[in-house]
Amino acid sequence: MQKLQNIAVFNLFLQYKTANKMKKEERQKTILEYLSKEHRVSSAELSEYLSVSEDTIRRDLKELSDQGLLKAVRGGAVAPSPIPLHYRKREKHDIENKKIIAQKAISYLKDGQVVFIDGGTTSLALVASFPYDLKLTVITNSFPVASLVEDLPNIDLIFAGGKMCKTSFTTSSIETMDFFRNFRADVCILGICSIHHERGITGILYDDSMLKKNMVQNSNFVIALSSIEKVETAESYFVCPIKDINVLVTNVAPEEEILKAYQNTGLTIL
Structure with a gap:
């Protein structure tokens, strides 16, 4: 019985993690779409727009910046150049x-x-x-x-x-x-x-x-x-x-x- 309870708890944990992961992916997609229109975004306005903390937004911006999808700057982010490299x-x-x-x-x-x-x-x-x-x-x-x-x-x-x-x-x-x-x-x-x-x-x-x-x-x-x-x-x-x-x-x-x-x-x- 204890083993079945442990499995149930673990499955709930996985569902929670998956839901949060999808939420983050959707949130970051929204950030990129917003940035493509406005060219510059602030952490404060994204926090209000997405109803999450500024700390969460800063983590999102860092991840997106590390992937080269935007440039994190003090207080927010700006778009990277759209031109090809070669x-x-x-x-x-x-x-x-x-x-x-x-x-x-x-x-x-x-x-x-x-x-x-x-x-x-x-x-x-x-x-x-x-x-x-x-x-x-x-x-x-x-x-x-x-x-x-x-x-x-x-x-x-x-x-x-x-x-x-x-x-x-x-x-x-x-x-x-x-x-x-x-x-x-x-x-x-x-x-x-x-x-x-x-x-x-x-x-x-x-x-x-x-x-x-x-x-x-x-x-x-x-x-x-x-x-x-x-x-x-x-x-x-x-x-x-x-x-x-x-x-x-x-x-x-x-x-x-x-x-x-x-x-x-x-x-x-x-």
């Missing part, structure tokens, strides 16, 4: 919006400038839109950018050597960073992974993010290129604060609600 996938992603961004940004490039161009696929779209007679000195660590510039007769190319990253088709090593320190660019074209009005510009890859930081620090004017899906997202590696960029170029109108926080900082938005 260059081959990124070059086929969101092509039309990259063209829109490129057409907006091209007006900032003038004959005689020295221009840093990073390895982003949106930066590559801008290079693809260069007028045939544009006269620039382009300094880049991107093999695809170098390949496009090769066919433009009035552009001098300086390539930053170093170890190649096969995920991004760029060089991004200590030697590459040292190379960029030898120049002071008129303009830096920065293709970005994530931008957030509080957390600034962040990246997915450590070496690439450190290189972007170096390019920003050694430029007189910084143009950040970002599709709207990257706005109000964040990644692990810090590049620079919003105040370090001069212009944010997106594929939507500057009056969009999601861009108001950036306009309030005095940032020029195209």
